[in-house]
Amino acid sequence: MHEAATTDAAATVRRARFGKLPERIRYEDMTQEVETDPNARTKSTYNPEGAWNYYSCLALDLGL
Template sequence: MNTEDTGDAAAAAARHARFGRLPERIRFEEMTEGAEAGPSGGAHAAYDPEGAWKYYSCLALDLGL
């Protein structure tokens, strides 16, 4: 047997002893969660023309031009 092969095997055994094996894969179905949408639909679901200016930025307005 070659000493290089023995060294590679020893290095592989050392890595396995230190790190073990990879964790089990998580299926995509286990990562997602379905939820029903409520009647409000979220914080910004409805358009409010009076308050719409709060959510937009204009550099000219910020500089007072």
């Protein structure tokens, strides 16, 4: 019984110092479904010839 009182006292001190954990967030609340624009594919297509502009490589930067 002495052990349970010590655990309860430690828990009380811990809660007083740190408070309580935030409530859990459900996965459904973290996601959002958005309708896409049917013409979005033609506006932002992948261009393989221009993709090298966004690629970063230290060896290429140093000219190796």
